[in-house]
Amino acid sequence: MWSRLTRGGDGLPREKVDAVVRLIDRYLAEEANLRNLQSDKQTIHPRDLPPQKREALIEEIFELLKDSRK
Numbered sequence: 001m002w003s004r005l006t007r008g009g010d011g012l013p014r015e016k017v018d019a020v021v022r023l024i025d026r027y028l029a030e031e032a033n034l035r036n037l038q039s040d041k042q043t044i045h046p047r048d049l050p051p052q053k054r055e056a057l058i059e060e061i062f063e064l065l066k067d068s069r070k
Contacts, residue, residue, distance in 0.1 A: 012065070019064050027057045 024046060031053065032044045046054065 016064060020061055023060055023064065024057065027053060 027049060028044050028046065031049055032042070035044070037044060046057065049057065
């Protein structure tokens with residue numbers, strides 16, 4: 001899976017991929033907390049986020065990706 005995200009070393013630096021994953025995890029954890037989901041079987045998917053949060057998540061991801069620093 002890692003090679004798919006980084007395209008075998010030609011793609012995104014590991015730091016950026018890690019930052020995007022942490023960002024998505026944070027958004028999903030916040031939403032799961034709001035919905036009182038506590039079990040691993042009670043998971044949430046990014047498409048389950050409210051439209052405003054989904055747009056904010058997408059904007060933050062694009063900001064991370066266009067940042068020239070690693």
